[in-house]
Amino acid sequence: MQLGSVTLFFLFIFSLLLSQHGAEVYNITPSHPLSEGETLVSPGLIFELGFFSPNSSGNKYVGIWHKDIFPRKVVWVANRDKPIAFIDTLASLRVSSNGSLELVDGKQNSVWSTNVTIQVSSSNTSLVAAVLSDDGNFVVKDVIGAGESIWQSFHHPGDTLLPNMMLGYDIKNRKSSFLTAWKSERDPSSGIYTTELGRRTDMPAQLIIWINRSIPFWRSGPWDKSKFIGIPNMDDRYLSGFKLDENVDQGTKYYSYNLPKETLGYLDLSSQGKLKHMYSENGRNWSLKCESQKNNRCDIYGTCGPYGICSISESPICKCLKGFVPKSHQEWSKGDWTSGCVRKTELFCERQTNKKSVPLQGKKDDDDDGFRKIIRAKVPDYHQYITSLDLEDKFNDCKIRCLNNCSCLAYALVNNIGCLVWYKDLIDLQKFSNGGVEIYIRLAHRELESILTTRDTLREYIGKHDPSELLVYDFDTILTATDNFSITNKLGQGGFGPVYKGVLQDGKEIAVKRLSSSSGQGIEEFKNEMLLISNLQHKNLVRMMGWCVKEDEKLLIYEFMLNKSLDTFLFDTRKRAVLDWPIRFNIIQGVVRGLLYLHHDSYVKVIHRDLKVSNILLDEKMNPKISDFGLARIVEGTQNLENTQKVVGTRGYMSPEYAMGGLFSEKSDVYSFGVLVLEIISSKKNTSFSLYDQQLGLLAYAWNLWNEGKGLELVDEILGYSYSSSEVLKCLHIGLLCVQDNAVDRPIMADIALMLSSDKDCPRPKLPVFTIQNSAYHARSHYESINSSKNEASITMIEGR
Structure with a gap:
């Protein structure tokens, strides 16, 4: 009894199942109607017709579905607008005395009929039969007329287009065929959405989804003999087999599709007004090929x-x-x-x-x-x-x-x-x-x-030089999103202006960099960052969403990073405990991947020139993203060094050759990365750390510990012993190699990536002499507020040549 109850419950819960299991038949004749408990099957056992009840519905219908593919999708319903009560178990589908196929309830009332009759007598009604073909077409045949079709379901579509079915119209005979969506997923009655082959004046034709047959809801754009040009991802391979047959003389236009022999599929108009193309190559389950809309307001x-x-x-x-x-x-x-x-x-x-x-x-x-x-x-x-x-x-x-x-x-x-x-x-x-x-x-x-x-204003400059066509935001939209640049939405202060959090109308969170109007040098940095980063795409680089210019206001809009920048955690005594060693190691690896992309894998070689802790942003999963490309420069792939009279960057992160001579290369970024690694390991700022008794900055101090075999003493004490010694020592070794005084002694990012991911032996680093010679430059009081998370400002130094 218990097993029987479970079975009944299972059958009730799952939609589109037969009311009960029964015999399979291959035709319906006057002498053999289809009763509940029986199903009509196609010769190849591909399709099946029978009684079904949608999930949690009190109604019963006759429908067609693929026999062995789950979840079951009913592709055609006979009595969609005239259901039979679920408790009625005596309903049947029969051939009537006039040769018409009709569905009757338990009281023998006609619920649905083909309304197509032939002249028959009691002696030859047995020569009319209804069969289900392997393409899903339900056909009533006149056996006397050499199997001629009297009626077929393909001429009366529901919400689904099957291969070999046609959507379109016959102007001369005033006939048209279109799909009509279900009212809901459990109600097959006619819903508000229909789709048809556009207006009869459209040439070339296009698919249109209508609301109540009068209001356009979506359209595909015209057909170009292989695809609808208004569906950007559709091509002749993507939706193989779709075709448009048009005969101007006869006034007919029909749209259909075919599939490879072993592939099953259908095009369905959902109750939400969306066309979905589903297919099955294994005959067991459905996969989505494409759909008309992706919840896109446009x-x-x-x-x-x-x-x-x-x-x-x-x-x-x-x-x-x-x-x-x-x-x-x-x-x-x-x-x-x-x-x-x-x-x-x-x-x-x-x-x-x-x-x-x-x-x-x-x-x-x-x-x-x-x-x-x-x-x-x-x-x-x-x-x-x-x-x-x-x-x-x-x-x-x-x-x-x-x-x-x-x-x-x-x-x-x-x-x-x-x-x-x-x-x-x-x-x-x-x-x-x-x-x-x-x-x-x-x-x-x-x-x-x-x-x-128009004059070459900033807006026109952007329009001329930006091949990626960045998104242009309306200033009032940003003003609303940031609550008029409210101080409560301020995320931080960059070298050229503040950064604010904003929330757009659709709920999307953004970060807005507002270029300070007093920053005379900021215009070039604004242009540089916008044009450069818009063409760089990598998971470890912050993604720019767009820009906005209005009079003196110049804004860059970025994806919002929930956890702000690395320095808000790393140098805060309360927050840095969140950064366990696996997170710190993942941040180091992510920055390596980002720099490797900039130096080697992007379409141009990019030198960041301002890599530092405050320019490493963290997403909701604490994954790192390199940000702030205002000072970045593109260099030719064959060039090793560039020279600039304007030295820009952040104290403590600039390489010796750049800070003192204006020479920069990818090795300049490598130096900054090395400083970053040592700061991540120790939670100590390079610009504020010093040992008075030894007059050592962070870099020399780290080298001494490593040289004496005490490298683990550099690890932030808040980690205790919950870290991988081998990973820490490897990162320390790499960090020291990166801060070598001579650029030639530093590895490139490709080598660093290999060192991190393998047991490859690393060269022995030399003592960073530059740091000792400039220790006074870096020295700060050991007791000053080193726990502050305030960003180190980027600086500019003009060197006479």
């Missing part, structure tokens, strides 16, 4: 309104196109962008209502309109296709046709499609980080001139 139709462009990686996500301004500044300030934007300057051709625009091949009026290019774009809705282009110069022909028509607002020449133009308001424009196409937006000449000839 994917929602018309988020930014007419002439607005949406970019999910920017904040706010909506901007007006260049040459346009918000239609309602009040609505935009509240984050409601749907009213869109309007032109700042009327088009020339609109003012010249009595004449056409001058063609490009003729004399061009100085006030004539022009076009501004947008790259990686999802093209707007309501495109129109231009036929019969000049094959020798398609691009120029497409441009001229648009320019010569005052109603044309934009054009694009798309591979495998041709020339597309737009005559209606440009809506549902999106900027992708990859994929997309180039589109050209029509603007008045005055707007183009202002874009092209």
